[in-house]
Amino acid sequence: MGGGAAGIAAARRCRELGLRAAIFEARDRVGGRAVTAAFAGHPVDLGAHWLHAGDLNPMVTLGRRRGELLRRTTRRGNLFVDGRPATAAERRSYGTAFGRTDLSFAGAAREPADRPLASALPPLGRWRKATEATMALISGRPLREVSVQDFPSDEFGDNYFIRGGYGAYLARLASGLPAALGCPVHRVGWSGPGVTLDTAGGPVKARAVLVTVPVPVLAAGAIRFDPGLPDDVADALSAFLPGSYEHVVLNWPGSPFAGADRLTKLIGRRFDAALLTGMDRAPFHYLELDHATLSSLRGGAEVARFARDLLRDAFGARALGTLRVLHVTDWRHDPHSLCSWSVVPPGRTAARDVISRPLGARVWFGGEARSRSLWGTAGGAWEEGERAAGEIAAALGAVPKPGETT
Numbered sequence: 056m057g058g059g060a061a062g063i064a065a066a067r068r069c070r071e072l073g074l075r076a077a078i079f080e081a082r083d084r085v086g087g088r089a090v091t092a093a094f095a096g097h098p099v100d101l102g103a104h105w106l107h108a109g110d111l112n113p114m115v116t117l118g119r120r121r122g123e124l125l126r127r128t129t130r131r132g133n134l135f136v137d138g139r140p141a142t143a144a145e146r147r148s149y150g151t152a153f154g155r156t157d158l159s160f161a162g163a164a165r166e167p168a169d170r171p172l173a174s175a176l177p178p179l180g181r182w183r184k185a186t187e188a189t190m191a192l193i194s195g196r197p198l199r200e201v202s203v204q205d206f207p208s209d210e211f212g213d214n215y216f217i218r219g220g221y222g223a224y225l226a227r228l229a230s231g232l233p234a235a236l237g238c239p240v241h242r243v244g245w246s247g248p249g250v251t252l253d254t255a256g257g258p259v260k261a262r263a264v265l266v267t268v269p270v271p272v273l274a275a276g277a278i279r280f281d282p283g284l285p286d287d288v289a290d291a292l293s294a295f296l297p298g299s300y301e302h303v304v305l306n307w308p309g310s311p312f313a314g315a316d317r318l319t320k321l322i323g324r325r326f327d328a329a330l331l332t333g334m335d336r337a338p339f340h341y342l343e344l345d346h347a348t349l350s351s352l353r354g355g356a357e358v359a360r361f362a363r364d365l366l367r368d369a370f371g372a373r374a375l376g377t378l379r380v381l382h383v384t385d386w387r388h389d390p391h392s393l394c395s396w397s398v399v400p401p402g403r404t405a406a407r408d409v410i411s412r413p414l415g416a417r418v419w420f421g422g423e424a425r426s427r428s429l430w431g432t433a434g435g436a437w438e439e440g441e442r443a444a445g446e447i448a449a450a451l452g453a454v455p456k457p458g459e460t461t
């Protein structure tokens with residue numbers, strides 16, 4: 056259930072393993088938190104946009120096998136400090152600060168006791184606030200709310216763009232799969248044998264179900280489990296925090312920085328860091344907003360105003376002459392996602408393991424929240440979808456009987 060990366064991967068793998076599988080998806084499209092829109096004829100991703108972690112990401116490997124056009128993004132970004140390009144010395148010392156932070160986080164993650172990521176920040180001098188803000192943006196929550204044992208490593212930084220967009224890639228991968236769109240599941244009956252799903256299109260019987268619905272949606276009770284979920288599973292689902300990360304899509308032909316596919320970091324007086332990415336050589340940028348910033352803003356118009364103010368502060372009013380805010384994403388309020396990804400707070404790292412265990416050999420949970428190595432990413436969701444499909448196939452053993460759906 057759920058037609059995002061995890062659901063699509065699982066359905067494909069089930070088929071490869073000789074099982075019959077179908078996707079039940081609440082939205083009228085597949086892709087979930089990866090969707091590609093068109094602006095002036097250019098594909099623009101409104102959710103996932105980078106294929107992170109290079110060869111560790113199964114979607115990169117698969118893309119290569121399929122002959123998809125993948126382009127590695129440069130690690131050399133732009134750095135602006137107080138509205139001017141950083142000096143060479145500033146670039147060096149900021150780079151050193153960032154590298155030290157990454158090392159410190161990796162070291163702390165190997166310690167037996169979990170603690171907040173914020174407590175593992177090394178002394179960083181003038182770059183402290185900017186480094187912390189960037190790490191918080193990547194995390195989806197302020198660092199005091201993130202487990203140090205559950206933080207993405209630097210390998211996440213090996214990024215690729217895929218021609219046509221990430222959402223479009225997922226839609227291609229779903230092509231030919233049986234998918235009921237606009238068909239939310241409201242109830243999962245799992246008293247056995249098998250499961251019964253109450254969907255908007257009527258009841259469906261199957262031998263097993265993989266639930267890939269985002270954790271905050273499950274925690275909000277959008278799907279009733281009958282019988283109710285065991286206490287440890289309900290507790291694990293409620294442990295995750297909804298992470299926020301939103302794109303402000305800009306068209307800014309006169310932007311003061313250049314370089315396709317390049318991150319631009321802004322460090323200024325009124326803000327600690329903001330990321331602007333040139334997107335896959337299209338004439339657009341994203342301004343990326345973090346949880347703390349978003350928490351103080353209501354609605355898209357306010358976010359758009361904030362973005363303009365921030366860029367005016369950074370570059371002056373004249374530089375904004377050609378700037379247009381095209382779109383502001385709102386995944387954190389979207390009832391089918393309620394987050395950008397799920398974050399594990401300190402002390403709750405076991406939550407990912409708990410939701411990785413099946414219930415009664417007929418209900419599995421999947422999706423990005425299950426992934427420890429590629430957490431919060433579409434690649435991680437894909438990997439977990441495939442893994443869950445393998446587990447389901449192993450548990451069901453024989454070829455399904457006619458008329459059943461897995």
Ligand SMILES: Cc1cc2nc3c(=O)[nH]c(=O)nc-3n(C[C@H](O)[C@H](O)[C@H](O)COP(=O)(O)OP(=O)(O)OC[C@H]3O[C@@H](n4cnc5c(N)ncnc54)[C@H](O)[C@@H]3O)c2cc1C
Pocket residue numbers: 056057058059060061062079080081082085086087088089101102103104105106107238239240241267268269272277278300301302384386391392394395396421422423424431432433434436
């Ligand atoms: C702005 C933004 C930027 C991001 N950037 C990146 C990036 O660059 N790289 C990256 O790898 N990841 C990125 N991510 C994270 C990535 O998008 C997610 O981790 C990934 O797409 C999650 O896939 P999933 O299959 O687990 O969940 P989803 O994609 O959310 O799929 C779950 C599906 O379940 C459906 N659903 C919900 N309720 C029901 C119901 N009751 N019945 C049936 N279906 C239901 C939903 O509609 C959805 O389609 C980003 C996310 C956001 C929001």
